[in-house]
Structures are given as structure tokens and as C-alpha cells.
Amino acid sequence: QQQVKQSPQSLIVQKGGISIINCAYENTAFDYFPWYQQFPGKGPALLIAIRPDVSEKKEGRFTISFNKSAKQFSLHIMDSQPGDSATYFCAATPNTGKLIFGQGTTLQVKP
């Protein structure tokens, strides 16, 4: 299965709160799991990425948690800011270089 399933479709969080976006996959050949951030009118931009041999990766306010046995991974945005309001896509790649994207989550951070 080549799909990556992402939830929720949309998320509203208060400033300073934690935003959590979840993704699940089926293909065990996937070996690289990036998260992309997209602002309106722009292309997606890499936010943070993880490999399945690591259970957690943190960069600043952004953390990926990875559960290999459950085939799930999630993005946590700590201390969410209005500037984080964007669409977030999880993705995976099955060793071929192409990225398979999730459906996207529209995050709105209220001041």
C-alpha cells in the first residue's frame, strides 16, 4: 500500500498550545518520513524529517514521534504561534526518491 493517512484535516489551537498531527502508513519499505509546511501560494517546504531507526526527533519547537511497530508518526508543535498557521503534510518515501504525501492538515493558531 502506497498511502499515507493523515489526521486531523483541520486543527485550531490557541497561541502557546500544542498542535498534534498524526500520520499512519502501511508500507514497511518506507524509510524516510519528512514533514512539510505550506503557506498559501507557496510550495511545500521541509520542516523536519525522521528515519525509522529513531523514535523521536526534536528541532526547536517541532518534534516528530515515530512508532515503527504501529506504523505511525506524528508532529508536535510546542508553544504554537500564529505564524505557524499553515498547511502541514506528512510524507514518506519507499526507497525510490519520490515522496508520498498525506492529505494535509490546515492549522490555525489563534492569538
Next chain:
Amino acid sequence: EPEVTQTPSHQVTQMGQEVILRCVPISNHLYFYWYRQILGQKVEFLVSFYNNEISEKSEIFDDQFSVERPDGSNFTLKIRSTKLEDSAMYFCASRGGRDRHYATNEKLFFGSGTQLSVL
């Protein structure tokens, strides 16, 4: 930071017409991609290109689509006979890796896209 440049930003065409979407990838990159995003939906892979040939393509990338790197700097996507369902934002992307596998934190650089509207 280096950028992938796409032109035009908007393209309106009649159904059945040919369109060429143009991209200038980052100069020392080796892998090139086209993705598309129908309004409100996920980003979908179309094709990857390496060493002057297609390395992988999706089911969407049928005989109506072709890619070319005519002069070592531009990377084009041609749709021979456009359909209404080809209306989407088309993104060009490039990366500099020496291997088809991503290095950790290796960026795939996306352009800002060409919004194609087929009437």
C-alpha cells in the same frame, strides 16, 4: 537560500490545447520532480528525472505528459492535450543528493508552482 523558479505562475488554456510548464531547478541539483496539487487536496507525485531520463512515474503521468531537460538548466513538463481534470497547481522540485535515497534532513526544494486552469 537557493530557489526553484517556475514560470508562468498562472496558465489558462482551452481543453485540448498543449501547455508547457517551465522550471529552473537549483543549479547543482541532480534529481528533478514534478508534483501536482488539485485545490484542497494532497500533493501528488507525477514524475522523477535523473541523468536525463525518467526514473519513475505515477499512474497520472500517462502518454499525454512528457518531461524534458533541453539545455541543462531548464526542466519542462508538457501536457499534449489538456483535459479539465488537469487543472491543478503544478510544482517543480529538485534535490542535490547523489543517491536516490534521501539523506537525513536532505531538502526537496519546491518552486512556488504554476496554477493551470483548463477551461
